[in-house]
Amino acid sequence: MTATGLIFLGPPGAGKGTQAQVLAQALEIPHISTGEILRQAIAQKTSLGKKAQEYVERGELVPDDLILNLIRERLGRADTATGWILDGFPRNVTQASFLDDLLEELSQRADVVINLEVPDSILVTRLLSRGRKDDTEETIGRRLQVYREQTAPLIDYYRHRHKLYSVDGDRTPELVTQSLTQIMEAQPSLNSQN
Numbered sequence: 001m002t003a004t005g006l007i008f009l010g011p012p013g014a015g016k017g018t019q020a021q022v023l024a025q026a027l028e029i030p031h032i033s034t035g036e037i038l039r040q041a042i043a044q045k046t047s048l049g050k051k052a053q054e055y056v057e058r059g060e061l062v063p064d065d066l067i068l069n070l071i072r073e074r075l076g077r078a079d080t081a082t083g084w085i086l087d088g089f090p091r092n093v094t095q096a097s098f099l100d101d102l103l104e105e106l107s108q109r110a111d112v113v114i115n116l117e118v119p120d121s122i123l124v125t126r127l128l129s130r131g132r133k134d135d136t137e138e139t140i141g142r143r144l145q146v147y148r149e150q151t152a153p154l155i156d157y158y159r160h161r162h163k164l165y166s167v168d169g170d171r172t173p174e175l176v177t178q179s180l181t182q183i184m185e186a187q188p189s190l191n192s193q194n
C-alpha cells in the first residue's frame with residue numbers, strides 16, 4: 001500500500017492546524033504538528049521542552065538539530081505507514097532538504113504540498129484572537145518575519161520538486177476544506193484503493 005504524504009506550508013495563522021486536522025481525520029492518517037509537539041514538551045518540562053522553550057516564546061525557530069531528531073523519530077513510528085500530514089515542518093531549506101533524504105530512506109514521498117495564502121493583516125487579527133502564549137503582538141511580528149525570511153522560500157523549493165497547490169486561506173474553514181478535498185480527490189496516485 002502506498003502512503004499519502006502531505007505538507008502544509010503557509011504563515012502562522014493561515015489555518016494549517018485546523019485544515020490539517022480535518023484532512024487527517026478524513027484520510028485516516030496522523031496529523032504531525034511540530035509546534036504542538038513542542039508545546040507539549042514544554043508543558044511536560046521534558047529535556048526537549050526545556051531546550052525549545054525560549055525559542056518558541058520569542059517566536060524564533062527552534063534549532064534544526066532538535067526538530068530533525070523529533071521528525072525522524074515521529075516519521076519512524078508505525079502509524080505513518082499509511083501516510084502523514086506535516087503541519088509546521090519544514091520551516092527552512094535545511095529542514096526541507098533533510099526531509100527529502102529522510103523520505104527517500106523510508107521509501108516514502110510528499111505527494112502534495114499545500115500553500116495556504118492569507119494576507120498579513122488578517123493573520124495578525126486571527127493570531128491575536130487565538131490567544132496562545134506565543135500570540136502576543138511582539139512575538140507575532142517576529143514570527144511573521146521569520147516566516148517571510150526562512151519559510152516562504154520553500155514555496156519555490158517545492159514548486160520545483162513537487163506538486164505545489166496554492167489555496168486561498170482567507171475564506172471560511174469549510175470553503176478551504178472544500179478546496180483541499182478537491183485537490184486530494186484529483187490525485188491519481190492516491191485513488192488507486194477507492
Ligand code: AMP
Pocket residue numbers: 012034035036038055056057059060061062063067087088089090091095134143
Ligand atoms: P506553530 O505551532 O507551527 O506555529 O509553531 C510554534 C512555534 O514552535 C514556532 O514559532 C517555533 O518557535 C516552533 N516550531 C514549530 N515548528 C518548528 C520547526 N519546524 N522548526 C523550528 N521551530 C519550530
